Amino acid sequence: MKTTDQVTIIRHPLVSRDLTILRKTETDTIDFRTALGRIATILAYFALKELPLREKTISTPITTARGYEIDTDIIVVPILRAGLSLVDAIIDFVPDAKVGHLGMYRDEDTHQPVDYYSKLPNGLDEALVLLVDPMLATGGSADDAINFLKKQGANNIRFISLISAPEGLDRILKKYPDVSIITAAVDEKLNSDAFIVPGLGDAGDRYFGTE
Ligand code: PRP
Numbered sequence: 226m227k228t229t230d231q232v233t234i235i236r237h238p239l240v241s242r243d244l245t246i247l248r249k250t251e252t253d254t255i256d257f258r259t260a261l262g263r264i265a266t267i268l269a270y271f272a273l274k275e276l277p278l279r280e281k282t283i284s285t286p287i288t289t290a291r292g293y294e295i296d297t298d299i300i301v302v303p304i305l306r307a308g309l310s311l312v313d314a315i316i317d318f319v320p321d322a323k324v325g326h327l328g329m330y331r332d333e334d335t336h337q338p339v340d341y342y343s344k345l346p347n348g349l350d351e352a353l354v355l356l357v358d359p360m361l362a363t364g365g366s367a368d369d370a371i372n373f374l375k376k377q378g379a380n381n382i383r384f385i386s387l388i389s390a391p392e393g394l395d396r397i398l399k400k401y402p403d404v405s406i407i408t409a410a411v412d413e414k415l416n417s418d419a420f421i422v423p424g425l426g427d428a429g430d431r432y433f434g435t436e
Pocket of ligand 1: 329
């Protein structure tokens with residue numbers, strides 16, 4: 226899988242180093258959180274790279290100059306729980322972003338997403354919606370979330386994931402050609418439990434210390 230117009234796969238030495246920390250079984254909660262936090266900043270940087278700007282004349286202490294403001298509302302939507310790990314990095318760059326929440330867990334037997342919560346801000350139709358979840362495995366959760374967001378009016382969605390399986394990536398790319406994806410890694414495959422191989426295990430459990 227290569228970077229295309231629809232999918233950006235981030236290549237960066239710091240991402241390679243931090244992904245290694247995240248993948249290692251012996252990495253404890255503190256190191257897991259800090260490494261994920263650093264990658265989240267890089268993911269956020271790439272996800273916000275093509276933002277529209279509006280020009281504005283400003284006054285400096287010396288003269289007037291051309292300045293810029295971001296010309297779109299931004300709504301961040303984490304898929305609970307693990308998606309919460311990617312929210313702060315975006316809000317650090319865009320402090321006025323609104324945040325919606327979608328609660329979803331994957332049934333361990335059927336591997337299908339189960340919805341348990343949703344709370345979204347107004348203005349989805351006008352905003353750039355950044356849907357965030359560190360793991361894109363079968364793509365069921367992302368598919369469900371995108372479908373729901375579109376029904377609520379969202380029409381400019383970017384999906385940010387840390388690690389993607391080819392199966393999930395293909396599913397979202399094919400079903401939603403208008404949704405762009407930013408990811409830090411495309412792994413080998415899914416195993417029979419629908420876990421990403423080699424992956425890093427359960428991101429939510431490792432991030433929140435609930436293993
Ligand atoms: C994980 C992950 C995604 C989903 C990915 O969540 O964070 O939401 O599974 O799998 P899929 O692409 O096959 O749908 P999990 O069910 O572990 O819930 P959690 O975030 O509460 O830990």
